[in-house]
Amino acid sequence: xxxxxxxxxxxxxxxxxxxxxxxxxxxxxxxxxxxxxxxxxxxxxxxxxxxxxxxxxxxxxxxxxxxxxxxxxxxxxxxxxxxxxxxxxxxxxxxxxxxxxxxxxxxxxxxxxxxxxxxxxxxxxxxxxxxxxxxxxxxxxxxxxxxxxxxxxxxxxxxxxxxxxxxxxxxxxxxxxxxxxxxxxxxxxxxxxxxxxxxxxxxxxxxxxxxxxxxxxxxxxxxxxxxxxxxxxxxxxxxxxxxxxxxxxxxxxxxxxxxxxxxxxxxxxxxxxxxxxxxxxxxxxxxxxxxx
Amino acid sequence: xxxxxxxxxxxxxxxxxxxxxxxxxxxxxxxxxxxxxxxxxxxxxxxxxxxxxxxxxxxxxxxxxxxxxxxxxxxxxxxxxxxxxxxxxxxxxxxxxxxxxxxxxxxxxxxxxxxxxxxxxxxxxxxxxx
Numbered sequence: 168x169x170x171x172x173x174x175x176x177x178x179x180x181x182x183x184x185x186x187x188x189x190x191x192x193x194x195x196x197x198x199x200x201x202x203x204x205x206x207x208x209x210x211x212x213x214x215x216x217x218x219x220x221x222x223x224x225x226x227x228x229x230x231x232x233x234x235x236x237x238x239x240x241x242x243x244x245x246x247x248x249x250x251x252x253x254x255x256x257x258x259x260x261x262x263x264x265x266x267x268x269x270x271x272x273x274x275x276x277x278x279x280x281x282x283x284x285x286x287x288x289x290x291x292x293x294x295x296x297x298x299x300x301x302x303x304x305x306x307x308x309x310x311x312x313x314x315x316x317x318x319x320x321x322x323x324x325x326x327x328x329x330x331x332x333x334x335x336x337x338x339x340x341x342x343x344x345x346x347x348x349x350x351x352x353x354x355x356x357x358x359x360x361x362x363x364x365x366x367x368x369x370x371x372x373x374x375x376x377x378x379x380x381x382x383x384x385x386x387x388x389x390x391x392x393x394x395x396x397x398x399x400x401x402x403x404x405x406x407x408x409x410x411x412x413x414x415x416x417x418x419x420x421x422x423x424x425x426x427x428x429x430x431x432x433x434x435x436x437x438x439x440x441x442x443x444x445x446x447x448x449x450x451x452x453x454x455x456x457x458x459x
Numbered sequence: 460x461x462x463x464x465x466x467x468x469x470x471x472x473x474x475x476x477x478x479x480x481x482x483x484x485x486x487x488x489x490x491x492x493x494x495x496x497x498x499x500x501x502x503x504x505x506x507x508x509x510x511x512x513x514x515x516x517x518x519x520x521x522x523x524x525x526x527x528x529x530x531x532x533x534x535x536x537x538x539x540x541x542x543x544x545x546x547x548x549x550x551x552x553x554x555x556x557x558x559x560x561x562x563x564x565x566x567x568x569x570x571x572x573x574x575x576x577x578x579x580x581x582x583x584x585x586x587x588x589x
Contacts, residue, residue: 199509333507334507336507337504337505337506337507338504339507340503340504340507340508340509341500341501341503341504343503343509343510344499344500344503344504345500362465362467362473362506362508362512363507364509365509365511365512436470438470
C-alpha cells in the first residue's frame with residue numbers, strides 16, 4: 168500500500184521554539200486518520216507543512232509521493248479545510264462554487280451542487296451570514312468538489328454544536344464511502360474522532376507519541392487494575408504508558424502484543440480516549456521532568 | 460429495511476453492535492431472506508461512522524452465511540436465524556403478555572420483572588446443561 172504522507176525527522180522551529188520535532192510518520196492510504204493532541208502540540212504546524220503552506224526547518228516530507236504542493240497538478244490532489252473553515256464572507260454560496268470551478272482542474276460541479284442542495288443552502292446567500300455549521304459544510308463542499316485524493320482538515324468540528332458536528336462528520340463519512348479518499352483530520356478531542364477515524368496519531372509537545380491503525384492500538388493496549396505494584400517491575404515486553412496508585416491498588420495502562428497472564432490483574436478493554444489521554448499524560452510528565 | 464443505531468456508552472465495538480442488530484432483526488423476523496441491508500454509504504452518513512466499520516460488519520455477516528454482497532447493488536440477507544420457529548412467536552408473545560400483566564398486578568416494577576426473568580432464565584439454562 169502506498170503512503171499518503173511519509174515524513175522523516177520532520178521539524179519546524181519558530182525563533183527558538185520547536186513547534187514540531189523529530190516527526191517520522193508513514194500513513195498508509197485509504198484511512199481516515201485522526202491527529203489528536205492538546206492545543207499547541209503542533210497539529211496545525213504539521214498540517215500546514217503537509218499542505219505546503221509552511222516549509223519545514225528540518226527533515227523531509229512527501230505527500231502522495233511528491234513534496235507538498237510541488238506543482239499545480241499536485242495541489243489539485245490535496246483538499247484542505249483550514250481551522251475555522253474560512254470562506255469569503257462577501258461572496259455568495261453560488262460564487263464560491265464558481266471560484267471552485269475556476270481554480271480546480273478536476274472540479275466536480277454536479278457533486279458540489281448536489282451537496283449544496285441536499286444541505287439546503289441558499290445559493291444567493293452571502294457566506295458571511297451563514298451559521299458556523301453551514302460555513303463548515305460549504306468549506307467541506309469546496310474541498311470535496313475538487314475531487315482530492317487526500318483531504319486534510321484542521322479542527323473541522325471544534326467550533327460546531329453537537330448537531331452540526333454530527334451532520335458534518337456524516338457528510339464527510341459519506342464522501343469517504345463514495346470516493347477513493349484518504350482523510351487526515353485534527354482535533355483536540357478524541358471523542359469527536361472515535362467513531363470516524365481508523366488510524367490515530369497522538370501528538371504532544373511537538374512530538375508523535377503513538378501512531379497506528381485504531382484496531383491494532385485497541386488490541387495491544389489494556390487497562391490493568393490490581394494490588395499495588397511498582398510499574399518498573401513489570402515483565403519484559405510490557406510497556407507501562409500510565410500508572411496511578413492508591414494505598415493498596417495500582418491501575419496501569421499498558422501496551423503489549425502478548426496476553427496478560429498474571430491472575431493478580433483485572434484486565435479491561437481501553438477506549439480510544441483512555442489510550443490517547445494516557446499518552447498525553449505520559450508526555451506531559453516527561454516534559455516536566457526535562458524542565459527540572 | 461432496518462435502521463441501525465449506536466450506543467456510545469455500551470463499550471461494545473460499533474461493528475459488533477451492527478452485527479447484533481442484524482441478527483436480532485433476523486430472529487424476530489424483521490429481516491427476511493432477500494431483504495437488502497442499508498447501503499454502506501447511508502449507514503456511514505447517518506451514524507457518522509467510518510464506512511470501513513460498516514463493511515467489516517457486513518463481511519462478518521457474509522462469513523456467517525447470513526448475507527451476500529451483490530457488487531454495485533448492495534448487501535442482501537441470505538439466511539435466517541428464526542430456526543423455523545417464527546410461527547410460534549405469536550402465541551408465546553401472548554403468554555408473556557399475560558404473565559407480565561400478572562406480575563404487574565402482583566406489584567412488581569420494571570426492574571424486578573427483568574431481574575426475575577433473568578434469574579429464572581439463567582437457572583433454567585443451567586438445569587438444561589446439567
